[in-house]
Amino acid sequence: MTGVGLKVYYDLMSQPSRAVVLFLKANNIPFTPKPVALRKGEHLGEEYGETNPFHLVPAIDDNGFKITESVAILKYLADKHQVPDHWYPKDLKKRAQVDSYMAWQHLNLRMFGAMVFRTKVIIPRETGEPMDTKKLAEFEVQLETCLDKIESILLGKRPFLAGDEISVADLLGICELMQAYAVGHDVFRGRPKLDAWAKRVQARLQPHFDQAHIHLLKLRERFPPSAKF
Amino acid sequence: MAGLKVYFDLMSQPSRAVVLFLKANKLQFTPKPIALRKGEHMKEDFGAINPFRLVPAIDDNGFKLSESVAILRYLADKYQVSDHWYPKDLQKRARVDTFMAWQHLNLRLFGSLVFRTKVIDPRMTGKPIDKKKLAECETQLDICLDKIDTIFLRESSFLGGNEISVADLLGICELMQPYAVGHDVFHGRPKLDRWAKKVQQQLQPDFDQAHTFLFKLKEMFPPSAKL
Numbered sequence: 001m002t003g004v005g006l007k008v009y010y011d012l013m014s015q016p017s018r019a020v021v022l023f024l025k026a027n028n029i030p031f032t033p034k035p036v037a038l039r040k041g042e043h044l045g046e047e048y049g050e051t052n053p054f055h056l057v058p059a060i061d062d063n064g065f066k067i068t069e070s071v072a073i074l075k076y077l078a079d080k081h082q083v084p085d086h087w088y089p090k091d092l093k094k095r096a097q098v099d100s101y102m103a104w105q106h107l108n109l110r111m112f113g114a115m116v117f118r119t120k121v122i123i124p125r126e127t128g129e130p131m132d133t134k135k136l137a138e139f140e141v142q143l144e145t146c147l148d149k150i151e152s153i154l155l156g157k158r159p160f161l162a163g164d165e166i167s168v169a170d171l172l173g174i175c176e177l178m179q180a181y182a183v184g185h186d187v188f189r190g191r192p193k194l195d196a197w198a199k200r201v202q203a204r205l206q207p208h209f210d211q212a213h214i215h216l217l218k219l220r221e222r223f224p225p226s227a228k229f
Numbered sequence: 230m231a232g233l234k235v236y237f238d239l240m241s242q243p244s245r246a247v248v249l250f251l252k253a254n255k256l257q258f259t260p261k262p263i264a265l266r267k268g269e270h271m272k273e274d275f276g277a278i279n280p281f282r283l284v285p286a287i288d289d290n291g292f293k294l295s296e297s298v299a300i301l302r303y304l305a306d307k308y309q310v311s312d313h314w315y316p317k318d319l320q321k322r323a324r325v326d327t328f329m330a331w332q333h334l335n336l337r338l339f340g341s342l343v344f345r346t347k348v349i350d351p352r353m354t355g356k357p358i359d360k361k362k363l364a365e366c367e368t369q370l371d372i373c374l375d376k377i378d379t380i381f382l383r384e385s386s387f388l389g390g391n392e393i394s395v396a397d398l399l400g401i402c403e404l405m406q407p408y409a410v411g412h413d414v415f416h417g418r419p420k421l422d423r424w425a426k427k428v429q430q431q432l433q434p435d436f437d438q439a440h441t442f443l444f445k446l447k448e449m450f451p452p453s454a455k456l
Contacts (some may be wrong), residue, residue, distance in 0.1 A: 053380045054376070061243075067324070068331075071330040072330050075322075076320075079319055080319055092306055092307055093303075097299075099296070099298060099303070100296045101301035102299075103297070103298040103299050103333070104281070104295075110334075140406075153280045174456040
């Protein structure tokens, strides 16, 4: 699509990239897709650095206004495009619950889900060496703690991560969860609420959810589910 | 007693940011100090306020909230403070939000790890500082500080734009943590240095009061200019 003022730089292997793309598709917001292949180092070049000096995805260029960080991007797009209120509620208290999840997730589900993925897939690919099983075990334990917190604290009394309706928090959450799931981490075992939530969110986002996760989920063939917990 | 209860520990960077915001805007609150070093965050009644057992947390007339970024946004919007703290303009707001998102896995993570490795782990285990781990964390912290100096502060005098905002409160409090344990944060970073002085000045005398306990550590950790 040419000429659309909102350019979106993303890689579908990146969890926050998928969250931004899913938000745009779920709300029928037109955008010019600008894929950036991380595995080929396309994010490291000087040209991409002019769009995003942090050399990360996702990033957007909205008619010349450039921002990075998926949480900032989702908030900006939700407020700018006046999407249905549940995505990022105007009510201060409801909004604060969405903000709370979006803040918590960086050093929790995002960090440990990403470290499990990195240790199983990225580092062996980059170094040619076998997986560091000791490090992997440490990250898996931390990831399990995060998943337990989501199950018992966040989803304990409500159907979505930040309240009674789906929001941008759930987009970030489901995409981060899929990263660990795709490399065989048994995320749903012993977690019926997490399981029900994931099915609910995926159903709401079809067919875009499946499309966004095609490449990632191919990894499941290499990493059968490991039920050691 | 004010209906807004604020649970905090002044040794916690995001706690200080929230307290500084309230004081800078003269907002009434009931202080509820939670001493992390005594494990007070693990007590049952605090679990009812914040099941994640972290500070800061607030209880605003029954509405409970955790995570400093969420708390700062909520308070800024609710109390309709001066616009620069959290601008209503979408693009200005997005700049503040960018720093507040980036900082978790960057300045916060590595500043905290340096602090933990130098102070908390030795205190908890009785063992000497793990120098290898410390060196790794310090290297990562320096990369973050360079990014702040060259990217966030490249064209603007504050982290989220040309006026002080909640981003600067988080930033200065996180920066003070490794600074307090001898990390030479300003060396070779003139923009960072200028920014820090400006922010501290705007927040006095509350800034010094909030950092009194933390800065006692400086006596134990003279500045190490090895980088």
